[in-house]
Every structure is written in C-alpha cells, then in structure tokens.
Amino acid sequence: MNTSAGASFTDLYQLTMLQAYFDAGMEETAVFEFFVRNLPPQRGFLVAAGLEQVLEYLENLRFTAEELQWIADSGRFSTEFVDYLAGFRFTGDVHAMPEGTVFFTNEPAVRVTAPIPQAQLVESRLINLLHLQTMIASKAVRSVLAAPGKLLVDFGMRRAHGAEAALLAARASYIAGFGGTATVPGAMQFGIPLYGTMAHSFILAHDSETEAFENFARSQPDNVTLLIDTYDTEAAAHKVVELAPRLNARGIAIRAVRLDSGDLAGHARKVRAILDAGGLHSVRIFSSGNLDEYRLRDLLAAGAPIDGFGVGTHLDTSSDAPFLDCVYKLQEYAGRPRRKRSEGKATWPGRKQVYRRYDADGRMVQDVLSLEDDPQDGVALLEPVMRAGARLQPPARLDELRARTAAQLQSLPPHLRQLGTEPPYPVVIAPAVQELASLVDEQCR
Amino acid sequence: MNTSAGASFTDLYQLTMLQAYFDAGMEETAVFEFFVRNLPPQRGFLVAAGLEQVLEYLENLRFTAEELQWIADSGRFSTEFVDYLAGFRFTGDVHAMPEGTVFFTNEPAVRVTAPIPQAQLVESRLINLLHLQTMIASKAVRSVLAAPGKLLVDFGMRRAHGAEAALLAARASYIAGFGGTATVPGAMQFGIPLYGTMAHSFILAHDSETEAFENFARSQPDNVTLLIDTYDTEAAAHKVVELAPRLNARGIAIRAVRLDSGDLAGHARKVRAILDAGGLHSVRIFSSGNLDEYRLRDLLAAGAPIDGFGVGTHLDTSSDAPFLDCVYKLQEYAGRPRRKRSEGKATWPGRKQVYRRYDADGRMVQDVLSLEDDPQDGVALLEPVMRAGARLQPPARLDELRARTAAQLQSLPPHLRQLGTEPPYPVVIAPAVQELASLVDEQCR
Numbered sequence: 001m002n003t004s005a006g007a008s009f010t011d012l013y014q015l016t017m018l019q020a021y022f023d024a025g026m027e028e029t030a031v032f033e034f035f036v037r038n039l040p041p042q043r044g045f046l047v048a049a050g051l052e053q054v055l056e057y058l059e060n061l062r063f064t065a066e067e068l069q070w071i072a073d074s075g076r077f078s079t080e081f082v083d084y085l086a087g088f089r090f091t092g093d094v095h096a097m098p099e100g101t102v103f104f105t106n107e108p109a110v111r112v113t114a115p116i117p118q119a120q121l122v123e124s125r126l127i128n129l130l131h132l133q134t135m136i137a138s139k140a141v142r143s144v145l146a147a148p149g150k151l152l153v154d155f156g157m158r159r160a161h162g163a164e165a166a167l168l169a170a171r172a173s174y175i176a177g178f179g180g181t182a183t184v185p186g187a188m189q190f191g192i193p194l195y196g197t198m199a200h201s202f203i204l205a206h207d208s209e210t211e212a213f214e215n216f217a218r219s220q221p222d223n224v225t226l227l228i229d230t231y232d233t234e235a236a237a238h239k240v241v242e243l244a245p246r247l248n249a250r251g252i253a254i255r256a257v258r259l260d261s262g263d264l265a266g267h268a269r270k271v272r273a274i275l276d277a278g279g280l281h282s283v284r285i286f287s288s289g290n291l292d293e294y295r296l297r298d299l300l301a302a303g304a305p306i307d308g309f310g311v312g313t314h315l316d317t318s319s320d321a322p323f324l325d326c327v328y329k330l331q332e333y334a335g336r337p338r339r340k341r342s343e344g345k346a347t348w349p350g351r352k353q354v355y356r357r358y359d360a361d362g363r364m365v366q367d368v369l370s371l372e373d374d375p376q377d378g379v380a381l382l383e384p385v386m387r388a389g390a391r392l393q394p395p396a397r398l399d400e401l402r403a404r405t406a407a408q409l410q411s412l413p414p415h416l417r418q419l420g421t422e423p424p425y426p427v428v429i430a431p432a433v434q435e436l437a438s439l440v441d442e443q444c445r
Numbered sequence: 446m447n448t449s450a451g452a453s454f455t456d457l458y459q460l461t462m463l464q465a466y467f468d469a470g471m472e473e474t475a476v477f478e479f480f481v482r483n484l485p486p487q488r489g490f491l492v493a494a495g496l497e498q499v500l501e502y503l504e505n506l507r508f509t510a511e512e513l514q515w516i517a518d519s520g521r522f523s524t525e526f527v528d529y530l531a532g533f534r535f536t537g538d539v540h541a542m543p544e545g546t547v548f549f550t551n552e553p554a555v556r557v558t559a560p561i562p563q564a565q566l567v568e569s570r571l572i573n574l575l576h577l578q579t580m581i582a583s584k585a586v587r588s589v590l591a592a593p594g595k596l597l598v599d600f601g602m603r604r605a606h607g608a609e610a611a612l613l614a615a616r617a618s619y620i621a622g623f624g625g626t627a628t629v630p631g632a633m634q635f636g637i638p639l640y641g642t643m644a645h646s647f648i649l650a651h652d653s654e655t656e657a658f659e660n661f662a663r664s665q666p667d668n669v670t671l672l673i674d675t676y677d678t679e680a681a682a683h684k685v686v687e688l689a690p691r692l693n694a695r696g697i698a699i700r701a702v703r704l705d706s707g708d709l710a711g712h713a714r715k716v717r718a719i720l721d722a723g724g725l726h727s728v729r730i731f732s733s734g735n736l737d738e739y740r741l742r743d744l745l746a747a748g749a750p751i752d753g754f755g756v757g758t759h760l761d762t763s764s765d766a767p768f769l770d771c772v773y774k775l776q777e778y779a780g781r782p783r784r785k786r787s788e789g790k791a792t793w794p795g796r797k798q799v800y801r802r803y804d805a806d807g808r809m810v811q812d813v814l815s816l817e818d819d820p821q822d823g824v825a826l827l828e829p830v831m832r833a834g835a836r837l838q839p840p841a842r843l844d845e846l847r848a849r850t851a852a853q854l855q856s857l858p859p860h861l862r863q864l865g866t867e868p869p870y871p872v873v874i875a876p877a878v879q880e881l882a883s884l885v886d887e888q889c890r
Binding site: 004005008009010011012013014015016017019020021022023024026030032067070074076116120123124125127128129131132135155157158159160161162163164165166167168182183184185187188194195196197198199200201202204205215216218219220222223229230231232260261262263313317318319322323324326329330333334338339340341342343344345 | 568611650668707775
C-alpha cells in the first residue's frame, strides 16, 4: 500500500474535468473558497486547522512518472493531456485564516486563486486535509474548555481512521490545547510531547501486579505511571503504596497512577485517599477510558480528584460529529462571479473576506461576510499565505498556533466557551454580497 | 509530512513496555486476539476487513535508521534496547477470519501468536487497520442490502478522515459489494472500477449549462454523465433532451444524468418523464448528495426511478457509528491463559476458535466461541494465514473477497439482512471457556 498522497490523490472527476478544460482551452483564473455550510448540531463554532498540510501539498504538487503512466494506460485521457499533466504545477495564490482561528458557517477559511485546472484538481485533497484537522481541532477545544488547567493527552491512534488521521489528530489536538499525544509519529514529525507507559497486557504478562509495577519502574525510572485497574483498582492502589518505599530507596519516584475503567470519580476518590494515607501526596491520578468533553465536565463537576485525562476514540473520530458539511466552491471564473443555486446548497458569489468585530473587553460580537473590495469595520481574518505557488511565510510553529487558539477561545462569547450553541454567533452577510448574488442569478441561466 | 506507517507508527506505551520486557528478559510466546466488545446500537453484525493490510504491515515490520535515531535521541530508552530494535522483525503466527466474513461480539477476528515484544508492538497499528476497514465494510454492506441490484459508488474521499481512510474506504466498500469508487488511488493501487465525470464548478465555469454539457461530452465521449442540478433540475433535463441528437450525430451517447440536491425522488420522477418523452429511455439516472442506507431504502420504497447512487460522507466516516469498540487483548502468555477483569471490560482467556452452525437452508443459526483445542460442531472461522512471519497464501483477490461477502450476506438471518438488530445473533460461550475464566480468576491475583 502506497500511502503518499500527491497529485493523483483525487476524485476521478477532477481529471475528467481537467481533460475537458484542456480540450476547450479553458485556463482562465478561478476563485474557489473552502467554507462550512452548516454547523453540526453539537458545535457552536469551529477552529480552522490543516492549512500547513495544504500548503505543503500545493507546493509539492506534481504527477509522478508512475501516476502519468497509469493515467495514460487507463484509456480515459488523450496523449496531449497526459503530456500536459507531466508539467502540471500549482502556480496560484492562497488566502487563508491562520490555523487556530475560530470561524463559522459561510465564512471562507481558505480561498484559492489560480488557473481553473489547478484550482479544480486540488479540490478533493484540499477538502480532505482541511476537513480532518478542522473537525479534530473543533472537537479537541471542547475538552480544553471542559477541563481547564488539566493535562489532556491524545490517546486515539488505534481507532483513528487510518494512519494519517491518527498523525494529524495528534497535531490538531495539540494546536487546540492538548498537552501531548501517545502517538509516536506525532513527536517524530511534529515535535509534540509524548505520553505513555503501559497497557493491561503488561500487567497480565506478569505473575503479579506488583512485579509488573516494579519491573516497569526499574526500566523507565523517569516515567512511572502505573495502570491500576487490571484486577481490583483499590487493591492495586494499596500495592502502589507498599511498593513506593522500595522504589524510593532506588531513587525512583512514582509519578502517577492511571484509572481506565469503572466509576472513575468513585475510584479516583478512593485511590486519592489510599495514596494520601500512604504519604503519596505527590502521586497524580490520570484517567482514561471512553472519555469525551461531556464526561470530563461531569467528572470535574463531581469533584473527582483527577489531574489529567487521556482522550482517545471520541477525540480522534470526533464521534458526536464525525464530519463537517464543508465544501470548496467556485465563486468567480474569468473575472465573473459565479453561484451555484442547487436547492439547499446555494452559495455566496465573489471573492470574499471576513471581518470580525470585538467589544471593549476584547470579546467577539459579530462577523461580517463581505467582498474583498468592500472593506468593513473589524479585523480581516483572511491573509495572503501563498503567492504564485510559493509560501509567503515559513511554516508556523505549533506553539504559536497553540497560543493563537488559546487567545481565540478567550475571546469567544461566554455561552460558546461553555459549549452552548444557542444563540448562534451572528455572521452578517454584507449588502454588497447579497446584491452580487441577485445580479449573478439574473445574468446566469 | 511522512505518511508511511511502519514500526514506529505506534503508541509510546508499546515502546516503553518493550523496553521493560527487554530489561526483564520477557520474550516468551504471547497470544493476543482482536475482537469487538460491543456492537454499535445501529449494527446487528460486522464484516471483517483489513487483514491484507495487516499481513503486509507484519511482513515488512522493521525500524528504519531514521526511526532508530529518533528513538535513541529521545533519551527514553537504553542503547542496548535500540540495538535490539534494529534487528526487530515479526516472526509470529497469525490466525484470522478471511476478509468478508460476518462476525459478532467476543469473536476473535484475528489472533496473533508471537514472542511478547512482537505481539505487543503491533497492537496499535493492527487495531488501526482492522478497525477502519471493518467499520467501513460493515457500513457499506448496509447500502448493498438496502439497494439490491443498484450500482453503488464510493464518493467519500473528501470527507474521509485523511488519505489512508479514503484509500481503504474504497477498498472496504468494494469488498462489501459497491460497484466502484471515485477515488483515483483506489483504482491505481487496488484495481477498483472508477467512476466520475463533473462537479458543479464545471457547469459554473461555462457561460451556459448546455455549453458545459457539450464540452464535456466531446471531451469524454465514452463517459457522459451530466450533472443537472446546478440551477434548475428539470430545465436542465430538457436541455439534455435537446442536446442528445447533436451529440448522437457525432456518435456520442449520453449515458446518465446525475441529481445531487433537493427532493431526489420527486426530481427523479420528473426527469425520468422528461427523458422518456424525449426518447432518451436508455439514459440512466444517478443520484448523490448526503445519501446513506436509510435514504436509499426510502428512495427505493418510494419508487424513485434511480439506477445508481453515489454514497460519500456517510459511508467513508461510518457516520452513524464512527468507531467500533474493538480491542486486542492478551489471552495467554508463557503457556498460561490470562484474563483482564477490569469493570465492564473483562475478557475470555485462552486461544479461541469460532464455530458457526447453519440450518438445512444454509442460514446461519448460532456461533460457538470455543477453545482451539475443544472443537465444536460447525464451520471453524479462524484459519492460519501467517506462519513464522511469512504469509501462507498470496494476497486474496478483491473479486474473491466480494464473492465471499456476498455469500455471507446471503446466509444471514432475515432480520439482520433487513438491517434489524433484534434479536441479537446468538454467540454461545462454550463451557470450557467459562471454566477457564474461573480458573484464571482463582490463580491470578
């Protein structure tokens, strides 16, 4: 299995359209915008992410010799077209909201301006990349908001949808404010802090729990988090208390215990009491097992003495909203605004910009969706990030993106910070956009 | 971004456990089984898929020089351990249900028998691969059952969770009985039939719909499916009728029209009437747009004259069940059965086999979960597929896997074929398994 995702990683219809554009000599400038039509019912806002991987994809876009051969052999395309694809590059411009920016329906998070074959071909992969990380970042911030100040770790690799989803979920959740990931390539490729110690199988492979704890502690003396729910959680906590002095004599400190099943709040309270009675006040309690933002909120509301959480499946699959209604639509071609009018799926035409207005306390109060040449009060959210196929800035550092996300969360209206969805945040469609839509409808039949 | 997923594509805890096994000299044989603890509420059965990618992964498992360097530089592991990883290979045995096999809770779909470090390390990626394709195949068969005889095409790449999810969703849905995919690498890598013609942007980029239709038809004369919902569906159908003779004069036949929005059943009826009145009886109607098995069933129940369906987002994300409660658990180590007893997550110990019983008509009636050395009546579902790290058979052909899936669906109890979930299919736990569990509980504290 070849998991590289280059120029041929697309839907067939992009290639058949490109053949038709090629045959008709259509290569004028197109403007496409990526936006979300409707929010999932459980989301009051979204967090833009994935731009870095899009820019990397666009910069490196080319068909390999193997891909060209396959396209030629498919019998679907002309020889001249295949020759043309051999020299195919992305030479366009990109405007985008920086990763970590909060955004809402109808607001373009990315705008691509390029000769139509280029802007068209990239649709499938561009959506694929932006959708995944935006979905995950938008899910991850909910745990961040539900458990302020707690260590949150991405545990989701195994049930993420494939390798790339796991890798990019680690990245998106870190941008969103998670403290790290269990996914090794997340550290190898992005420098994300790594967390992980032992599974139940490690305990089960030993003849006794205490032996398993001790073997692990001697092997990983700087990383001692002991999993204590394999047989009986409280009994295991007592074993930890008994073991601690022996390890201490060797200079090894137990850092934490992990709970992974049962009534987590109840176990955490009992385990905290056992640890404290044994003098292990500094040993933290870490918890995992089917967690999401709702369970985090409930556990903390119940006063559970838990210091950190591993959030896995529900994060990496965005289980309550496993997709976004996001699209990438042609808004202008050859200098003329364009507009799809399909029932329930009509779009706003033209090159657009989003302006965000704040109150005196720095809280977001309203966005305005406007045309690029019709500036409004407020902060413009879309910035130029690529010109003529070349990036305008080096890749953003993840710590900068984390800081931006944190600042954006800070400026959210209180009910959105509390994971509410009503009332919806106001996004005003500027009069010029509405007028342009009417004009396009009259002209284009 | 490096999207290859080799030995280091794992959770950190696999590596820390391996260091501890290494330090303790633990390398005896372990038996792990992959199974599903609970079905999602919307699923009455699952379809095993992903084994081929697991075997490929196991056969090629090794740490690259770059990975070893990263592991060494991380400061978490001993030099001796890193040297040991340099020679690390998978030398174990694998038993598995062939892809396309229907299975249920508690039934091991894959069993790995190997020295514990090997069987342990592969956990994260093995689950990741089996989970994704099993989830997608189990979703895809629902559309196959809901729309018998109809052409079904995977349209989900853009909102699949990353590139690998898109690629493997194309494979899993094809195994499940879909007719093809829109995802180009699905054809390049797996030979899956490809479908695709045009998007709305193609229509919008032209000054008129008819011009767009005509340009496309001339460019792709053997692949003329026209998208007719960009402005007004019925008006576009009339344009198709007008265009047909002009194309016919050039030897080009319109194969189909595609509807992508609005009341699909209503539009399909009107469009069918317009096409028929225009003599275009052979032009098929293909439909897409937010489809899943429930909408397919409703459309067909309403008598909508639709000949084929593009199923996208809901398929590729398995939107109503975006994860399975699947695990990979240690069942035996060093010749002794093992059993986790965590609350709500206890497992059945020992090396197990699944026996399936059929009635005289070839319908499945009951499965028995037994120990490998305690054979039962019925057909044994787990087969040896890898020995000492080498495959026992060449990779299965996708058409064989499709045929197996189709036969399995045929043998399902009627209520499961109709997408019902009650009563649950009976999986009997053999007495010897239950006795072994009690025995393990007594021995292991």
